[in-house]
Amino acid sequence: MQKDGWRRHQVSIGIGVFAIIIIMLGWIETVQPGGFKFADITGGIVTFDTLVRVGILTIVVVGLNLLMGHAGQISLGQAGFYAIGAYVSAIMTTRAVNRGINVFFPGAVPQDWWWWPWLMILAGMVITGTIAYLIGKPILRLKGHYLAMGTLGVGLIIYILFREGSTFTGAFDGIASVPRLAIGSFEIWPRERYYFLVWAVALTVMWLSLNLVNSRVGRALRAIEGSELAAQTMGVDIEKFKLQVFVLSTVFASIAGSLYAHYQTLVNPAPFGFVGSLDLVIMAALGGLASIWGAPFGVAIIFVIKEVLRTRLHDFLHGAGGEHEIIVFGALLVLIMIFMPKGLSYGVTRAVAWFGEQWLARRGDGEDIESQVGQVA
Amino acid sequence: MQRLSRSRSARIASTVAAMLVLVAIILYLGHAKGFGPVQYVQLILDGIRGGSIYALIALGFVVVFNVTGIINFAQGGFVMSGAMLAVSFNQLALPIDPRMKLALAVIFGVVVTTIVGALVERLSIFPARHSPILTLIIITVGVFIFMQGIALLIWGADPYYLPAFTTLALEDHIIRIGGVMIKAQSIWIWATVAVVLVALAFFFERTLLGKALRACSINRRAAELMGINPSRMSLMAFAMAAALGAIGGIVLAPATRPMYDMGLRLGLKGFVAAIMGGMISSPGAVVGGVLLGVLENVGAGVTKAGFKDIFAFIILILILLFRPKGIIGGGERGVEE
Numbered sequence: 017m018q019k020d021g022w023r024r025h026q027v028s029i030g031i032g033v034f035a036i037i038i039i040m041l042g043w044i045e046t047v048q049p050g051g052f053k054f055a056d057i058t059g060g061i062v063t064f065d066t067l068v069r070v071g072i073l074t075i076v077v078v079g080l081n082l083l084m085g086h087a088g089q090i091s092l093g094q095a096g097f098y099a100i101g102a103y104v105s106a107i108m109t110t111r112a113v114n115r116g117i118n119v120f121f122p123g124a125v126p127q128d129w130w131w132w133p134w135l136m137i138l139a140g141m142v143i144t145g146t147i148a149y150l151i152g153k154p155i156l157r158l159k160g161h162y163l164a165m166g167t168l169g170v171g172l173i174i175y176i177l178f179r180e181g182s183t184f185t186g187a188f189d190g191i192a193s194v195p196r197l198a199i200g201s202f203e204i205w206p207r208e209r210y211y212f213l214v215w216a217v218a219l220t221v222m223w224l225s226l227n228l229v230n231s232r233v234g235r236a237l238r239a240i241e242g243s244e245l246a247a248q249t250m251g252v253d254i255e256k257f258k259l260q261v262f263v264l265s266t267v268f269a270s271i272a273g274s275l276y277a278h279y280q281t282l283v284n285p286a287p288f289g290f291v292g293s294l295d296l297v298i299m300a301a302l303g304g305l306a307s308i309w310g311a312p313f314g315v316a317i318i319f320v321i322k323e324v325l326r327t328r329l330h331d332f333l334h335g336a337g338g339e340h341e342i343i344v345f346g347a348l349l350v351l352i353m354i355f356m357p358k359g360l361s362y363g364v365t366r367a368v369a370w371f372g373e374q375w376l377a378r379r380g381d382g383e384d385i386e387s388q389v390g391q392v393a
Numbered sequence: 394m395q396r397l398s399r400s401r402s403a404r405i406a407s408t409v410a411a412m413l414v415l416v417a418i419i420l421y422l423g424h425a426k427g428f429g430p431v432q433y434v435q436l437i438l439d440g441i442r443g444g445s446i447y448a449l450i451a452l453g454f455v456v457v458f459n460v461t462g463i464i465n466f467a468q469g470g471f472v473m474s475g476a477m478l479a480v481s482f483n484q485l486a487l488p489i490d491p492r493m494k495l496a497l498a499v500i501f502g503v504v505v506t507t508i509v510g511a512l513v514e515r516l517s518i519f520p521a522r523h524s525p526i527l528t529l530i531i532i533t534v535g536v537f538i539f540m541q542g543i544a545l546l547i548w549g550a551d552p553y554y555l556p557a558f559t560t561l562a563l564e565d566h567i568i569r570i571g572g573v574m575i576k577a578q579s580i581w582i583w584a585t586v587a588v589v590l591v592a593l594a595f596f597f598e599r600t601l602l603g604k605a606l607r608a609c610s611i612n613r614r615a616a617e618l619m620g621i622n623p624s625r626m627s628l629m630a631f632a633m634a635a636a637l638g639a640i641g642g643i644v645l646a647p648a649t650r651p652m653y654d655m656g657l658r659l660g661l662k663g664f665v666a667a668i669m670g671g672m673i674s675s676p677g678a679v680v681g682g683v684l685l686g687v688l689e690n691v692g693a694g695v696t697k698a699g700f701k702d703i704f705a706f707i708i709l710i711l712i713l714l715f716r717p718k719g720i721i722g723g724g725e726r727g728v729e730e
Contacts, residue, residue: 161526165664
């Protein structure tokens, strides 16, 4: 299906526009024109810190989009793979080095070994991918809710192993003082620098995924989502494709986990349990399961809700605080699934298309709108 | 035919071999900890107690799955709601006999949770009844989170307590038989499970409503053509599942410290038990529940208490992969759907 005109460059243009927005926001925070910080735009509710976290989780959610929206394979254990990335980075840049498990240098990481954490991010990707491959091979034979339960079990097993890993994983306390990332003597910190790193990775992941979706692999995945039997009949090697996209999504999760570890400088099991996996699924569902573009918005909306509730909820409910936002999340998940099962981005796209249609109809040239709606969606 | 029977005997042989290896590992680990027969009996008895609760919760999963095809993740929420409501009622300062108050608290917990179950079906499942099953499952997850959030709001994050049914105090009466200790509450739990099973059997075999529910689970379309309203049956199924979960939560409450997040663990275990039983079979769910309780308790006993949950999920994955029709067979809809 050859697209004509600018639509052929839709992906590049979209990524470009997105990148400009990201750079603008980063610029505001870095330069602070007229003492104007990012947090001021939103009245202090959404801070710059939130933007970094949104970037990190966008990477995971894009992977989930590919897996759930495009290949139709649900995963309720994605936080487990996110945890593997985080823990590999954390352990290999702190404990393993200090305990002399590393054969190259006993003692702390030397000053000029700035590339060691980067290498460990790669190692985390390889380890996560290998584990996902070994687990995915049998487990992806399952379908529908059985797959959901299988992945949920896998995620919880990984979580419990980290939680019960005594001194090696730090049990409930986790691992503290994970070093910051650096290139040579250029440390990727303060926060603004890290923001650009995270979003560069997130945009790359999104760009890769958009291209993947529009490729032969993407078409094969959509065929699998429609009907595995039909796809198989048409000669699609469904086992291979499902496994590949599963491994890819876990590798994305692993990168995000490593970035999280170096951002937070502290890794403990709390964010990686069942609720963590669920948050990811909610974010993906909110943005639209099959919409790569929806991913950052799904993540951002959840974060904004979290922040707003954290700062404002006690105004409405006396004594509320802590994890009460889960009430809203639960209700939100139910409402989205009932009224907008294709996600907010799809709903908004339809609404925009509808308004456009009204506008065009008033001008009297409303033809060809259907095809445009199809293209945009 | 020849090949079929040979592969079948090979499968049985490999299963037996795997079990022997498992038992050997358990005995070895137990030996390293200095366990004698008394300890094993104790572990198994405690396991059966936990497993009976799993069985009750699993029955709730089975009822809903049979009638609607949905795996109802809100089941854990019903368990929590039953226990917490009973606790709250029991804390009221009522001028009546404490024994009477506890009985009323139990009834209150079950009845209100049943209503909650019906409401959940009407407000979340019914409006989306034409959606794909996976969407419905995600909806039940949302309902569960919502319930847990509401519970956190009402009861806070503190553990509560429900008095033991026998002593009406925190300390339970303990029966000692040759070194093995049995809490009186365990006997309450076993008795409750037995009564519920008999009542369920009677309901499904002898009453018109029960027969309608069974018809709906055998063939929904045919049942509809026979004048059975599937939407009403779905409502019934959720209400029943809620009642079963609430009963499980309430009888367990004196043996643990109930709190707002108890539903997740129990719900997942109940689900594993239902899967072990093949997801559509009530006796299977009971066998699965008890077996799961024993396995995880013995497993945690010989290794580390923190690993207790891991055994359940390892069993879950093994069952899903190797016996998707459940350990006693007869199940369906796993891999081949």
